[in-house]
Amino acid sequence: MNASTAPSPSAEGHNAAFEFVKALAFELSAGKIDLPSFPDVAVRVRRALADDRTTVEQITRIVGSEPALAARLLKMSNSAMLNRSGKQVTDLKSAIARMGYNMVRSAAISFAMAQIRASANLKSVEKPLRELWEHSTYVAALCYVVAKKQTRINPDEAFLAGLLHGIGKLYILSRCERHPVLFADTEALSQVIRDWHANVGKAIMENWEMAESLVAAIGDQEDIEREHEGAADLTDVVICANMMAAYFNDPADLELNMQGVNAFRMLSLDAASTGAIVLECRDEIDALRNALG
Numbered sequence: 001m002n003a004s005t006a007p008s009p010s011a012e013g014h015n016a017a018f019e020f021v022k023a024l025a026f027e028l029s030a031g032k033i034d035l036p037s038f039p040d041v042a043v044r045v046r047r048a049l050a051d052d053r054t055t056v057e058q059i060t061r062i063v064g065s066e067p068a069l070a071a072r073l074l075k076m077s078n079s080a081m082l083n084r085s086g087k088q089v090t091d092l093k094s095a096i097a098r099m100g101y102n103m104v105r106s107a108a109i110s111f112a113m114a115q116i117r118a119s120a121n122l123k124s125v126e127k128p129l130r131e132l133w134e135h136s137t138y139v140a141a142l143c144y145v146v147a148k149k150q151t152r153i154n155p156d157e158a159f160l161a162g163l164l165h166g167i168g169k170l171y172i173l174s175r176c177e178r179h180p181v182l183f184a185d186t187e188a189l190s191q192v193i194r195d196w197h198a199n200v201g202k203a204i205m206e207n208w209e210m211a212e213s214l215v216a217a218i219g220d221q222e223d224i225e226r227e228h229e230g231a232a233d234l235t236d237v238v239i240c241a242n243m244m245a246a247y248f249n250d251p252a253d254l255e256l257n258m259q260g261v262n263a264f265r266m267l268s269l270d271a272a273s274t275g276a277i278v279l280e281c282r283d284e285i286d287a288l289r290n291a292l293g
Helices: 011-029 041-050 056-066 067-077 092-099 101-116 118-148 155-164 167-173 180-184 184-206 213-219 236-248 250-258 262-266 270-282 282-292
Strands: none
Touching: 011 155, 011 180, 011 184, 041 056, 041 067, 041 101, 056 092, 056 118, 067 092, 067 101, 067 118, 092 101, 101 118, 101 155, 118 155, 118 167, 118 236, 118 270, 155 213, 155 236, 167 184, 167 282, 180 184, 180 282, 184 213, 213 236, 236 250, 236 262, 250 270, 270 282
16 A cells, blocks of 8 residues: 555544654664663674674674574574585584674574564564564565675675664564554554654664665665666665565566666566566575574
């Protein structure tokens, strides 16, 4: 349903949305990025990986302090996605070396998101959180495959961008307890998410000191008219993967909606080639999603 035909929020919902956005803007401008139940170990992994001087040994010690995250990394490193040789690794250091830092970052973030989804405080938005996670795993997998097949972009970086593309929506949904009137008005909430999630996601990426390419990809993910010089970039990959995930089982609708989206042109993708990628890479996409849990 597009914006022109969507039901309008109630007056109360509209006022609640205004107050929510005002509070949101204050939080983000002040750098107060607070995701409930976001585990400290994921924060420490993110900060360590932002430092070029960090060693594998240091990352191993941080990850090893949280058994559940350590187990996730070992499972991911031995998944069909990353273990092409079939040789199993049983120690964290080898697992991290095999995965690379981008994938370790992705594993830490997926672990953190699982913790958020399990939070008792967010039971009222359990369904949209689950749906967001499922969509994000599709987008991440498609980003990886599209980047590998159509660009020279590091597929692991594209995977991380896909995983994080919905972080703005997650942040908004995590505020449900503080703004019950807004969350009771489905139309008002949908409008806030639609209008604000990309900017919120960009602010979070900046706060987390992520790479400029990742910040841009999250912030511009819905700019379907975006144009730029040079080769296809990470933003193009995220835009296309997001749309491909939305119409994963409906190629006719994908073909209709991709018309005029410049990112598909930049990636030399048309209806036939996107369909071929999905069909050809279903096993790889499933392996990527399974690796994320």
